[in-house]
Amino acid sequence: MKTFSLEGFARFTEAIAVSHNKVVSAGLAVGAVAIRKKAHEIFGDNAKLASLAPSTQEERSRQGFTPNDPLVRTGELRDSLEVEAGLMMAGVGSPDILMRYHELGDTRGRYPPRPVLTLATAEAMPEITAAIDDALALSLGEGEHAVAGAALVVPGAFTELD
Numbered sequence: 001m002k003t004f005s006l007e008g009f010a011r012f013t014e015a016i017a018v019s020h021n022k023v024v025s026a027g028l029a030v031g032a033v034a035i036r037k038k039a040h041e042i043f044g045d046n047a048k049l050a051s052l053a054p055s056t057q058e059e060r061s062r063q064g065f066t067p068n069d070p071l072v073r074t075g076e077l078r079d080s081l082e083v084e085a086g087l088m089m090a091g092v093g094s095p096d097i098l099m100r101y102h103e104l105g106d107t108r109g110r111y112p113p114r115p116v117l118t119l120a121t122a123e124a125m126p127e128i129t130a131a132i133d134d135a136l137a138l139s140l141g142e143g144e145h146a147v148a149g150a151a152l153v154v155p156g157a158f159t160e161l162d
Contacts, residue, residue, distance in 0.1 A: 020139040025087050027135030031128030032083045032090035038120035039092065043078040044069035049114040070114055071102055092117060 004012060042048055049070040052060070057067040065073050072078060080094040093099070105113035121128075 023135040023139040027132040028090035029085035030131035034124040034127040035092045038123045044072035050112045
């Protein structure tokens with residue numbers, strides 16, 4: 001058993017907290033990447049999203065697009081999704097204001113809610129939970145993933161663990 005001075009114990013617990021925050025942050029980043037991937041799959045899925053109005057379907061057909069692939073014409077909105085991750089936070093969103101209207105709907109009824117990110121989060125929840133569980137196990141030095149000085153590489157994100 002290790003014996004600490006009060007100052008030594010404070011340094012020890014601070015080091016654990018810093019390590020814990022880094023690995024949990026990495027787990028959150030993995031989860032955000034999973035949400036973005038699921039969201040990409042949901043765009044255009046008329047089984048999961050509200051169908052387009054008949055007039056919109058006719059317009060799309062005249063313009064050479066498939067008639068009923070909600071939120072997909074050029075793919076620009078789908079491709080605008082970004083992952084942002086930092087210390088103890090991660091998120092997925094778009095700088096395009098239309099994403100907000102499509103996700104939540106608008107008050108005038110022009111855009112019915114097509115909650116791509118909400119659905120993607122629900123579908124990615126098992127991956128998110130597993131990533132955070134793995135991160136916590138690593139932080140606590142448990143399980144098959146527990147290694148000292150590990151690096152966790154995530155597609156689109158990199159976090160180095162001290």
